[in-house]
Amino acid sequence: MAAKGTGSSGDWTAGIVAIVAALLLGSALPIGLYFGLYKPKEKQRIEAQNKLEQLKTDMQLMIARSDRVRGLEEDGVAVAERLKELEVPFAVSDPEKMDVPEARAALLRLAEKHHLGLRPERQQQLGAEVVFIGGDRIEFEKGLKATKLMIEAQAYYHDFGRFVSEMESLEQFVIIPESLLCKGDTNGGTDHVFIMVVYVVERRDIDAIGR
Numbered sequence: 001m002a003a004k005g006t007g008s009s010g011d012w013t014a015g016i017v018a019i020v021a022a023l024l025l026g027s028a029l030p031i032g033l034y035f036g037l038y039k040p041k042e043k044q045r046i047e048a049q050n051k052l053e054q055l056k057t058d059m060q061l062m063i064a065r066s067d068r069v070r071g072l073e074e075d076g077v078a079v080a081e082r083l084k085e086l087e088v089p090f091a092v093s094d095p096e097k098m099d100v101p102e103a104r105a106a107l108l109r110l111a112e113k114h115h116l117g118l119r120p121e122r123q124q125q126l127g128a129e130v131v132f133i134g135g136d137r138i139e140f141e142k143g144l145k146a147t148k149l150m151i152e153a154q155a156y157y158h159d160f161g162r163f164v165s166e167m168e169s170l171e172q173f174v175i176i177p178e179s180l181l182c183k184g185d186t187n188g189g190t191d192h193v194f195i196m197v198v199y200v201v202e203r204r205d206i207d208a209i210g211r
Contacts, residue, residue: 090203091173093147099133100147103173103200107131107149114163116153119193138199146176146199153194160194167198174201 091100111130122128134148153160167175176199183193 091147091200093137093145093200093202095137097133098135098137098147100149100173100200100202103147103175104131104133104149106170106172107151107167107175110163110166111151111153114155114159114166116155116159116163116194119152119154119195122152134197137202140201145202147202148178149198149200151194151196151198154191155194156190157192160192164196175199176201 091103093100108129108131116130117123118128118130130153131149131151134150136148137145138148139145153163155163164177168177178197178199180197181195183195185191
């Protein structure tokens with residue numbers, strides 16, 4: 001009997017140990033999996049989420065920048081068109097020759113219309129004209145430039161006055177008188193000599209402005 005009791009006690013003890021071990025192993029396995037597998041994955045998922053949020057933010061900034069750039073480009077086009085409209089009356093220049101051919105031609109037509117003739121000392125000069133190149137250019141603020149033209153004529157006061165009045169009201173050009181010298185007729189007549197310096201405002205290259 002004693003032997004049986006001892007054997008039964010040993011079996012019972014071994015069974016308890018097996019149950020406890022199974023319970024311990026059974027609970028330890030999920031805990032190990034949680035800390036060994038899930039926790040690193042959760043960290044990676046959080047990092048990926050943070051990167052995604054950052055990418056979204058960066059993309060929104062890029063879109064905002066592109067919208068601003070597009071807006072600036074549209075504003076630039078609108079300003080350029082407005083400048084072109086404003087500069088329609090400015091003359092197209094020939095910087096190398098310091099000339100504004102169209103403006104000079106217009107003034108020559110006006111001079112003929114109002115009966116302005118060559119001053120006496122130029123009447124024998126080949127190719128002499130009442131309006132000719134002054135050989136100078138000046139620069140104003142904002143990049144505006146102007147070309148100098150000379151007007152030398154013999155005429156009646158009222159004819160020269162009409163010439164100047166119409167010159168200043170020309171819509172095609174902006175002409176700024178700088179100086180005027182009038183010499184009376186030394187022979188006692190009514191033909192006088194007028195020497196006038198004017199500057200013709202040049203048209204700018206709008207597409208190149210601000211680049």
